[in-house]
Amino acid sequence: MPEVQPKQQRKTDIGPPHYEKFLPPIIKENYGRWKYHEILKPGVMVTVSESGARLYTVRAASPRLLAIDKIRAYADLADKYSNGYLRFTSRNNVEFLLSDESKVDPLIAELGALGHPVGGMANSISSIVHTQGWVHCHSAATDASGVVKSVMDELVDYFTEMKLPGKLRIALACCLNMCGAVHCSDIAILGIHRRPPRVERDKLKAMCEIPSVVSACPTAAVRPATIDGVPSVEVIEERCMFCANCYTVCPAMKLNDPLNDGVSIWVGGKVSNARTEPMFSKLAIPFLPNNPPRWPEVTEAVRNLVEVWAKNARKYERMGEWINRIGWPRFFELTGIPFQKEHIDDFKHAGLTFKRSVHLTH
C-alpha cells in the first residue's frame, strides 16, 4: 500500500477550478453578447460582439498526445500573442484567443515553424478524434496515433484549406468499445478483432469470477465448463462476434491476434442537426490489415472516400447526406468498394436495414 497522507490533510471533492479564472478579459466583458462570427481564412475566425469588440481565434492541429515540453511551448506562444490565454477544442485542436489582429499572422508563422499547421475550420477536415491504441490501451486491435498520423499526413491539405463541399469529421477507435464518437462520423476507422477469445485457464481461475464472465457476453457465447476437473469457461465459436465484452470483465479472455486484428471503415454518420437528423455511420469496408508503421491500405481507402465524396457532393452535403441522395449502390460503384456478405446486418432488428421498396436507380 502506498503512503497516504493523514485524512485531515487531504483535500477531496473540490472539483475543477472555476472556468472564469481562465477567461481572457475580452471574453468576460462580452460573455453571452456575441453577435456573429466570420471565418477570415483557414483556421482564423473573428467573433464580433454587440459591443463591437473583436476576438480572433487561431486554431492549430495537435497530435493530442503531447509532451509537457510542447504544452510549455504553447504557453510561451500564448504569452507572446494572446496575453497567456488559450483553449482546446473537442477535437483536440489548440486555439489561441487574440484581441490584436496584427498578431495573427506572426502567430501562424511560429505555429508553422513548430510543426503545427493552422486550419480545421468550416469546410475542411478537422483533427481526427481518436483513442489510445497501442500507446496505452489493453484491448486495442490496432494503434490509434500511428493510423491517425498516417491518414492526416495524406489529407493535411484538406485541413489547411477549405476546399471541401462541407464539413468532414473523421474519428478512430482502436476497438469496439469506441471511446470516441466514431459511430456518428463521416468516416470512422475502427479496430477489430476477428478471432474468439482464448481462455487462459490458470489466469481465469485466479483473476475472474465465472458468472460475471458468462453474463458479460451479449450473444451467450461464453458458458461455464469444467475442464480437467477445474471450473472454467468455454467459448462457442460460431456465436462469438469478437466484441471483447468478456475480455473487459476478465483479462484471461484475450482476443488480440497479430494475424487477424485489423481495421474496418464506416461512413456517413453525423451528430449535428443541420439539415438532416444525426445518423450512425455504416459499414463501408469490413476489413483492412494492420500494416504499421504507415497503414497504406487504410490511408488509401480514406483518401479515396474523401476524394469521391468531394467530387460528387453538393455544397454543404455531408458524406451521409450525399450517400442518401445517390443511394448505396451508386456509392459502392463510385468508390469501387466491393459489396459483400459482411455489409448486411445480421444482429438484432437487422431487417430494418434491408431495402424495402423498389426505389432504385438502374
Add this chain to the structure above:
Amino acid sequence: MAEQASVQEVADAMYKMIKDSMGQKKWKATDLTKAVNELFGERCDKNIAKSAIRDLIESGKCVYTYFGGSFIEIPHKEGAEN
C-alpha cells in the same frame, strides 16, 4: 419503531459479506445497499448504507475496483500487477 442501526454495524455486515464471497461474487455499491436493507430491515436506510460504504473505503478496509463495472472489494494484489 426499531432503533436505527449504527454505521459501524452496517459497515461490519458489509465487510463480512464481501469477505465471505471473495472470488465468487463481486459486490457493487447498490448490491451492498440492497443486501443490508434486507438484513437490517427498517433499521437501515440508504443513507446509512452510503456512510457505511464510505467508511469502509476511507478506512482502507475496502477499495473500489474496476473490471468492466465498478465494485467494492477487499484490497489484494491484482492479477495484472508486475
Add this chain to the structure above:
Amino acid sequence: MPEKKRKTPKLDELEKGAWPSFVKEIKTAAEKNAMAEDLLGQLERSYEEKIGHWKHGGIVGVLGYGGGVIGRYSDLPEEFPNVSHFHTMRINQPAGWFYTSDVLRKLCDIWEKHGSGLTNVHGSTGDLVFLGTRTEELEPTFKELTDLGFDLGGSGSDVRTPSCCCGMARCEWACYDTMALTYFLTMHYQDELHRPAFPYKWKFKMSGCPNDCVAAIARSDMSIIGTWRDDIRVDNAAVTEYAKSGMNIERDVVGNCPAKCMEWDGKEIKIDNKACVKCMHCINAMPKALAPGKDRGACILIGAKAPIVEGALLSSVLIPFIKLEPPYAELIDLVDRIHEVWSENGKNRERVGEFIQRVGMGNFLEAIGVEPIPEMVAHPRENPYVFYEEFFEEESEENPKP
C-alpha cells in the same frame, strides 16, 4: 538522463510528414524521462509484432475515490521496467477547456516530477489526461493537483466528467450557458463522480445549439442541447449582402431547409417559424444575417452510448424544451429521479439507454414521472404487440359499478 537504449526504425517513419507527430512528442519526453523512453521501446515492439502490450489494472486509485485513475501494467516488465506500471490519471478539465499559460505550466511541473511527462490534451470524455505513472506516485500527484485547485475526473460506474462546448464564452449561437451548467453539475455531483454507485457509467454532455459540437447526442446518457422556441431573427440587409457576395440563397439555403419553411424573393427571407425544426442550417450558412430566437433554452435527450454491451444508441427526446437557469432545480430533480430508478433496477454494466430498451420507454417514463408526448417518438409503434394494462371487468357483486 537515460542513455539511448534502442533503435526505433518503425516509429521513426512517423516523425516524417506534415501532420504533428506523436512520436516526436514521446521522443522529446524520453530525453529526460525513463518512462517515456521505455514507452517508446514497447511501442516499437508493438509496431513490429502488431499487437498491444498492456494489461488492465482495476484496483489502483487514490484513497477514497473509485474513479479518476486507470490502471495499466506492461506485459513485458523485464524488458521495459520503467513502464511496468503505467497508470493514467484523469484530471477534471475546466469547463470549455480554457486555460492560462500560467496554470498550464504549473500542471506541467507536477507531471514532470511525478510521471512520464506525457499527456493527452484531452481524453475522449474531456478530462486532461496524465499518461503513465507508478502506483506510489498517485497520492503525491493528487496532493499537488488539489493544492493547485484541480481534482480527478470520473471513471468506472460513476458520473463521468461532464463536458461542454465553449458556449456563451465565444459562440453567438449558445442558447444557454453551457459552461455554467457544466460547472454546476460537476460540483453538484462530486460524490457520484468520485464514488461509483451506479450500474454503469453516466455521462452528461452540454452543447449550446443543435450543431452539437461536443457530440452530446451520440455520446452522453443525458444530452443537453440548446434550442429556442420563438422566431429566428433575420437581418434582411445582411441577407442581401450574402446574395451580392455570390451565395446562391435559393439553392443552398432555402433548398436545404428540412422543414421547407423558408422563402426568398431576392430581397427578403420569409420563415414560417411554426414549421421550422431548429436545425441551424440557414443560420450556419449566414451567421451575420440570421440568429436563433430570444426565447432560448435546451432540449434534454436521454440514452446515447457506444456499442458495448448491446449496440450503439443515439439519445432520444425526453424534455423537448426547458429553461436552464440557476439553481437548475427542475433539471436536478429530473436527474435524481432517473438515477434512482436506474440504480435500483439496472443490471451490472447496463447504461440507462439499454435499461430503457429492456424495460420499455413507456414504463421508464412512468417510473420517473414524465408524461409521454409525441415529441418523444419518430412515429408511433408499428407492431401490434401492445402490453395493455387497462381493461374493463363485468359488473358483479365483488365488482360493483362505482
